[in-house]
Amino acid sequence: MTDIPNSFNLDGEPIPFEPGQTILQAALNSGHFIPHLCAHPEFKPHGSCKLCIVVVNDRTGASCTMKALPGLEVQSDTPDLNHRRRTLLQMLFVEGNHFCPGCEKSGNCQLQALAYDLEMFNDHFTHFFQPREVDASHPDFFLDRNRCIMCELCVRASRDLDGKTVFGLAGRGRDLHLVVNSASGKLGDSAFAKTDRAARVCPVGAILPKEVGFAKPIGERKYDETPISQLAFTCDWEG
Amino acid sequence: MTETSETTDSILAPIIAHYGGDPGNLLQILRDAQEALDWLSPETQGAVARRLDIPVTRVAAVVRFYTHLYDTPRGKYRVLFSHNITDRMAGSPALMAHMLKRLKLKRGVVSDDGLVSVGKTSCTGMCDQGPALLVNNRAITRLTPRRIDEICDLIRARAPLANWPAHYFRVEDNIERADMLLGSAYAPGEALRAAIACGPTGMMAEMRKSNLRGRGGAGFTTAVKWEACRDAKGDERYIVCNADEGEPGTFKDRVLMQSFSERVFEGMAIAGYVTGARKGFVYLRGEYSYLRAPLEAKLSEMRRNRLLGMSICGVPGFDFDIVIHMGAGAYVCGEETALIESLEGKPGLPRIRPPFPVICGYNNQPTVVNNVETLCKVTEVAIHGGLAYAGTGTRQSAGTKIISVSGDVERPGLYEYPFGVRVSQVLDDAGAYDAVAVQISGAAGQCLTPQEFGRRIAFEDVPTSGSFMVFGNTRDLFEAALNYSHFFEHESCGFCTPCRVGTALVARIMEKIHSGHGARYEFNELTRLHQLISTSSHCGLGATATNALQDIMTKFPTVFDRRLIKRDFEPGFDLDAALARAREVSNRDDANAHLAEGVDA
Numbered sequence: 001m002t003d004i005p006n007s008f009n010l011d012g013e014p015i016p017f018e019p020g021q022t023i024l025q026a027a028l029n030s031g032h033f034i035p036h037l038c039a040h041p042e043f044k045p046h047g048s049c050k051l052c053i054v055v056v057n058d059r060t061g062a063s064c065t066m067k068a069l070p071g072l073e074v075q076s077d078t079p080d081l082n083h084r085r086r087t088l089l090q091m092l093f094v095e096g097n098h099f100c101p102g103c104e105k106s107g108n109c110q111l112q113a114l115a116y117d118l119e120m121f122n123d124h125f126t127h128f129f130q131p132r133e134v135d136a137s138h139p140d141f142f143l144d145r146n147r148c149i150m151c152e153l154c155v156r157a158s159r160d161l162d163g164k165t166v167f168g169l170a171g172r173g174r175d176l177h178l179v180v181n182s183a184s185g186k187l188g189d190s191a192f193a194k195t196d197r198a199a200r201v202c203p204v205g206a207i208l209p210k211e212v213g214f215a216k217p218i219g220e221r222k223y224d225e226t227p228i229s230q231l232a233f234t235c236d237w238e239g
Numbered sequence: 240m241t242e243t244s245e246t247t248d249s250i251l252a253p254i255i256a257h258y259g260g261d262p263g264n265l266l267q268i269l270r271d272a273q274e275a276l277d278w279l280s281p282e283t284q285g286a287v288a289r290r291l292d293i294p295v296t297r298v299a300a301v302v303r304f305y306t307h308l309y310d311t312p313r314g315k316y317r318v319l320f321s322h323n324i325t326d327r328m329a330g331s332p333a334l335m336a337h338m339l340k341r342l343k344l345k346r347g348v349v350s351d352d353g354l355v356s357v358g359k360t361s362c363t364g365m366c367d368q369g370p371a372l373l374v375n376n377r378a379i380t381r382l383t384p385r386r387i388d389e390i391c392d393l394i395r396a397r398a399p400l401a402n403w404p405a406h407y408f409r410v411e412d413n414i415e416r417a418d419m420l421l422g423s424a425y426a427p428g429e430a431l432r433a434a435i436a437c438g439p440t441g442m443m444a445e446m447r448k449s450n451l452r453g454r455g456g457a458g459f460t461t462a463v464k465w466e467a468c469r470d471a472k473g474d475e476r477y478i479v480c481n482a483d484e485g486e487p488g489t490f491k492d493r494v495l496m497q498s499f500s501e502r503v504f505e506g507m508a509i510a511g512y513v514t515g516a517r518k519g520f521v522y523l524r525g526e527y528s529y530l531r532a533p534l535e536a537k538l539s540e541m542r543r544n545r546l547l548g549m550s551i552c553g554v555p556g557f558d559f560d561i562v563i564h565m566g567a568g569a570y571v572c573g574e575e576t577a578l579i580e581s582l583e584g585k586p587g588l589p590r591i592r593p594p595f596p597v598i599c600g601y602n603n604q605p606t607v608v609n610n611v612e613t614l615c616k617v618t619e620v621a622i623h624g625g626l627a628y629a630g631t632g633t634r635q636s637a638g639t640k641i642i643s644v645s646g647d648v649e650r651p652g653l654y655e656y657p658f659g660v661r662v663s664q665v666l667d668d669a670g671a672y673d674a675v676a677v678q679i680s681g682a683a684g685q686c687l688t689p690q691e692f693g694r695r696i697a698f699e700d701v702p703t704s705g706s707f708m709v710f711g712n713t714r715d716l717f718e719a720a721l722n723y724s725h726f727f728e729h730e731s732c733g734f735c736t737p738c739r740v741g742t743a744l745v746a747r748i749m750e751k752i753h754s755g756h757g758a759r760y761e762f763n764e765l766t767r768l769h770q771l772i773s774t775s776s777h778c779g780l781g782a783t784a785t786n787a788l789q790d791i792m793t794k795f796p797t798v799f800d801r802r803l804i805k806r807d808f809e810p811g812f813d814l815d816a817a818l819a820r821a822r823e824v825s826n827r828d829d830a831n832a833h834l835a836e837g838v839d840a
Contacts, residue, residue: 047591048735050775060774065591087771091740125744126811150733168296170303172569172586174743176733181294183285 107221
């Protein structure tokens with residue numbers, strides 16, 4: 001137990017927190033990185049990607065949904081947890097169809113950046129090669145479901161910030177996929193606009209602007225320059 | 240916007256009106272709409288969304304989540320064989336093959352005339368009288384080749400289900416051993432009047448003394464749940480009866496709902512009396528749709544006898560009523576927060592906990608979710624008192640427990656014992672003479688070896704939701720493990736990464752071993768995946784999805800050993816098989832252009 005009120009230990013270091021904050025929020029605010037994909041400072045915790053798992057008093061949980069409490073002993077940067085995170089990343093890579101070398105998001109992609117940061121050197125598992133639909137019906141944006149990781153950030157952004165509810169997830173288990181709120185199911189027929197918050201929230205390359213390609217060469221982009229573990233505190237997550 | 244045809248609209252209008260135009264009833268509305276229209280076309284989904292003024296994505300999310308809602312045509316007659324391991328052991332695969340042959344169908348593909356489709360579904364809860372199937376949500380048990388022939392004839396003749404022989408649909412109770420609950424006489428209103436005599440505080444005290452624990456498997460103390468709900472802040476409180484009995488091999492709740500429903504409903508009313516809740520829900524799994532009409536009739540009868548409704552038993556202010564809510568094929572809805580989401584008309588995705596339902600449940604109000612059997616036990620506590628109740632069973636597990644026994648036994652059915660009974664006694668009583676393994680608590684539970692048959696059924700030793708699937712000495716437990724892996728791949732809700740992807744990976748690896756290409760490498764992969772999925776998943780489904788598999792791997796090593804190849808590794812990719820499509824397209828199949836099986840690509 002630590003004597004300082006409103007503080008817990010993360011890998012042995014004291015982390016101060018405001019009452020009501022989650023472990024992840026408090027850790028990021030004090031400059032300690034915990035890998036995460038579906039968590040975003042602008043939105044309510046979701047807890048689905050599980051990249052931010054930590055062990056608290058011998059129990060595993062998602063640090064984005066666990067409230068910070070005084071005196072907690074939280075483990076995050078351990079070989080075991082990083083191994084588990086690597087496996088989760090590998091799962092996301094084999095579930096979708098991710099072709100980093102030819103992807104416009106390369107270098108700005110959080111999935112890719114975390115894979116580098118956690119030293120994921122291969123996909124390990126057999127790829128699912130699931131057919132995923134690409135939707136190019138919108139004049140300004142592509143929707144490429146091949147790269148979607150089901151984090152629901154676009155769903156939340158469109159519903160909670162844009163007030164449009166353009167996106168939703170439908171299906172169960174492996175069938176889970178992004179659906180668009182329009183009679184045709186196409187993005188072009190929806191209320192989606194390039195000025196939407198949802199247009200710039202995707203951590204991977206599932207929602208990409210048209211007519212912009214490789215303006216900055218791969219190799220000189222955000223996460224090419226600085227690892228994600230040092231960039232996560234700026235809240236500037238846009239690609 | 241697509242124009243809705245007048246027929247669709249005229250069908251939807253009264254259904255939506257019946258449910259008060261409330262999007263919270265979306266799942267019920269879609270179930271009824273499908274009953275009338277056979278499937279839920281994009282047009283129907285759009286019309287429902289417009290009438291309820293909700294995004295069509297929300298309708299699509301519900302349709303795609305529940306297995307028994309269809310967004311593609313599945314025929315006038317939709318036949319689903321129960322895919323549980325006990326049904327399979329009783330001959331279900333051969334019967335399905337027979338039916339497919341008779342109807343000239345492929346599994347899951349609708350006949351050309353749009354008449355019929357035949358597929359498979361997760362355990363239908365008829366394990367003691369299987370093999371079983373569902374036709375348009377109605378259960379048919381005790382299938383034989385002859386009965387399959389008759390069903391095929393009825394389908395071809397387009398006979399309405401109402402005209403099919405009534406004995407097809409008969410579901411037996413099969414109570415083989417009765418004790419406190421199944422064996423005692425019961426007068427309607429007896430428990431309610433006893434609870435009223437104690438008063439709400441007195442009845443809560445009896446509940447505490449009884450040490451009654453939840454019968455759904457987790458074993459949480461019921462009185463603690465009730466007290467937390469009673470003391471939580473809220474405008475309304477709710478009592479939910481979890482009758483989403485989806486655990487493979489479990490069917491006790493089906494019997495309780497069929498023949499002891501009055502006790503279930505009285506248990507709910509008592510919970511309402513003690514906690515201050517005025518409304519209750521029964522969440523009945525879609526597979527038990529046949530129970531709905533008799534349950535509605537029972538509710539009406541109880542209202543007439545003033546055992547439900549306003550001023551129950553003449554006590555002013557004691558108001559409580561019950562609504563039946565149907566599921567539509569989703570095992571995860573047995574998890575209490577997923578169940579609440581489903582009650583609210585959404586996909587059954589487990590919520591983040593805390594807050595727990597007793598604080599923030601249905602419509603964000605304090606909600607008690609109790610298992611069917613637990614609620615029956617409440618009536619025993621009311622009638623006999625908490626101390627008397629605590630007198631049976633063991634120290635930590637008071638009262639009796641109903642066990643659903645199926646598989647390789649002479650007398651499958653329900654067996655009620657005081658807690659503490661040894662596994663071996665249950666097996667002896669049921670006539671399991673050659674058991675080599677018992678799967679306890681369904682696919683999410685543990686698999687016991689004969690060396691463990693001396694263990695006791697109790698929360699302090701072998702806890703169970705009540706399923707006993709018995710495997711005789713001719714059975715291959717690998718088949719069971721493979722069956723469980725397919726079950727969890729199918730039932731994972733998909734919300735969290737480890738469970739969504741992990742259960743699918745486990746199933747692929749199990750298939751690879753099954754096809755004779757698995758080495759020690761695959762065996763070790765299963766262990767690694769188990770460690771990740773069981774510790775990192777969002778809810779209990781993922782946490783338990785690989786339990787039985789791990790038990791079989793560690794306790795029955797020969798089951799896997801004899802299937803594993805001796806090489807270090809063999810690729811899962813079969814190059815020769817992958818060329819099949821090319822051969823088909825090019826219309827060439829040279830004998831010399833085939834690769835030997837297992838060749839390294």
